[in-house]
Structures are given as structure tokens and as C-alpha cells.
Amino acid sequence: MFFDCGELYNKHLVNVIMENMKKRGRLKFHKVKTWYLLVFLVPLLFVDATLLRIDHIKMTELRDAVLAADQNDDDEATSRNLEALKDYVFSNIVINVVDDNGNQRVTFGTGPFYLEHQYLRAANKALEEAEKTIASDANPNGNIYQMASDVCRPQAIANGWSWNDANYINCMTGEIQKYPAASEINDTIAASLPSTELYRKNYASPLWAPTFTGFMLLLTLIVIVVIFIRGVVWLFLRLSLLFV
Numbered sequence: 042m043f044f045d046c047g048e049l050y051n052k053h054l055v056n057v058i059m060e061n062m063k064k065r066g067r068l069k070f071h072k073v074k075t076w077y078l079l080v081f082l083v084p085l086l087f088v089d090a091t092l093l094r095i096d097h098i099k100m101t102e103l104r105d106a107v108l109a110a111d112q113n114d115d116d117e118a119t120s121r122n123l124e125a126l127k128d129y130v131f132s133n134i135v136i137n138v139v140d141d142n143g144n145q146r147v148t149f150g151t152g153p154f155y156l157e158h159q160y161l162r163a164a165n166k167a168l169e170e171a172e173k174t175i176a177s178d179a180n181p182n183g184n185i186y187q188m189a190s191d192v193c194r195p196q197a198i199a200n201g202w203s204w205n206d207a208n209y210i211n212c213m214t215g216e217i218q219k220y221p222a223a224s225e226i227n228d229t230i231a232a233s234l235p236s237t238e239l240y241r242k243n244y245a246s247p248l249w250a251p252t253f254t255g256f257m258l259l260l261t262l263i264v265i266v267v268i269f270i271r272g273v274v275w276l277f278l279r280l281s282l283l284f285v
Contacts, residue, residue: 075271078264085261092254093136100126100135104151107242111158119156126151127244134254135246150245157207160240164210167235189216 103126110118129135130150138145139152193212196202202209249255 075268075275078268078271082261082264082268085257085264089254089257089261092257093134096133096135096254097137100130100133100137100151103129104154107156108154111156114158114162116159119159123242130244130246132250133246133252134248134250134258148245149248151243153241153243155237156240156242160235160237161207161210163235163240168210168213189213192216 103122107119107122107126110122135150137148137150137152139148190213193209193216196212197206197209200208249258
């Protein structure tokens with residue numbers, strides 16, 4: 042019985058101490074003047090902007106690594122870098138400014154970007170398949186692909202286009218379309234050409250993430266809310282005094 046009474050007393054004592062600490066904490070917070078919070082908010086906003094900038098730069102570096110691997114025709118490195126970019130963007134707050142038909146807009150994430158060289162390789166492969174089909178076709182215009190090639194290859198040499206250059210591909214498809222028998226061939230090419238959407242990437246980041254940047258933004262939001270509430274209370278009291 043003595044032990045039980047002692048244990049109850051200790052629990053009561055702990056509860057009293059905790060309650061006093063909470064009251065003191067509330068009193069200390071209430072003593073913090075609003076202008077102190079405003080002064081504290083200025084460097085806090087600067088820190089937030091710096092952290093967001095660092096996260097943006099990191100995302101840009103990872104995205105540039107993807108585009109560099111794609112330009113080097115290294116599919117393995119492109120896939121590996123894409124995974125690293127996706128993992129980073131999905132776990133961090135990344136604010137980005139993108140160009141939307143000439144208009145600048147703010148978005149969370151990478152914004153759209155394209156694996157152009159992967160697409161050109163796939164499109165060129167489709168043209169090679171079309172060449173085989175056209176060459177084996179008996180049509181009144183003969184080998185249409187060869188005729189288109191005779192026109193486009195000199196242009197490619199003069200302008201320095203490579204075999205997988207978009208200008209060369211566009212020239213070839215444009216020349217093929219000039220022939221009456223090309224409608225069937227165009228259907229074959231259109232069916233075999235890959236969709237550009239398969240090579241369009243756009244990773245969205247969360248609005249908030251449990252990172253250092255995220256917790257600093259949360260602290261900033263709390264300070265702003267406290268300042269706003271205090272401002273509303275002060276305004277309400279000032280207005281109430283006018284009607285007393």
C-alpha cells in the first residue's frame with residue numbers, strides 16, 4: 042500500500058511539473074513580440090529561397106545528365122540517369138519555371154523535356170523498314186525510297202545532316218509523299234513511327250516533402266500564420282475600441 046501511494050504521488054508530481062513547463066512555455070511565447078517574429082521571418086525567407094534554389098540546381102544537373110546520355114546515344118546511361126532524376130524529384134520539393142507556349146509558368150517538378158535522340162533512332166529504324174517494304178513493292182514510280190534518298194542525301198551532305206537528323210527524316214518523308222503511290226507507304230510509315238509521347242518526360246515533385254527544405258518551409262508557414270492571427274486579433278481589438 043505504501044508503495045502504491047508513493048507511486049501515485051510520483052506520477053502526480055511529474056504531471057504537475059509537466060503542466061508548469063507547458064504554462065511557462067506558453068507564457069514565454071506570448072511574451073515574444075510580433076515585430077520579433079517579423080524580423081525573424083526575413084532571414085527565414087532568405088534561407089527558404091536558398092534551399093529551394095539548391096534543390097532546383099540539383100534537379101537541373103540530373104536532367105542535364107539524362108540529356109547528355111541521350112545525345113551520346115547511350116541508352117543504358119539514359120535509363121540510369123532517368124531513374125536518379127525521378128527518385129530525386131519524387132522525394133524533394135522542386136520548383137521550376139517552364140515555357141508554356143511562350144508564357145512562363147511556375148510548376149513543381151522538371152517540366153516537360155524530350156529524349157530527342159532516342160526518338161530519332163527509333164524513327165530512322167522505322168524508315169529503314171519502310172525502305173525494305175518500298176524496295177520490294179512493284180509500283181509505277183519504282184523505288185520511291187531510293188528516289189527520295191537521291192534528293193535528300195545531297196542536301197544532307199551540303200548541310201551536314203547525319204543519318205538520324207530530324208531534317209533528314211523530314212526531307213525523306215516529304216519526298217515520299219510527292220508520289221501517287223505513296224499514300225499506302227505513308228500509312229506504313231505512320232504506323233511504324235513511334236509516338237513522340239513515349240519520349241516526352243515530365244516528373245512532378247510533391248508540394249511538401251520531409252526534407253530539411255520541407256521543414257524550413259513548414260517553420261516559415263507557422264511563423265506567417267502566427268503573425269497573421271496576431272494581426273487579425275490586434276485589428277479586431279482596435280475596431281472594438283472604436284465602438285466602446
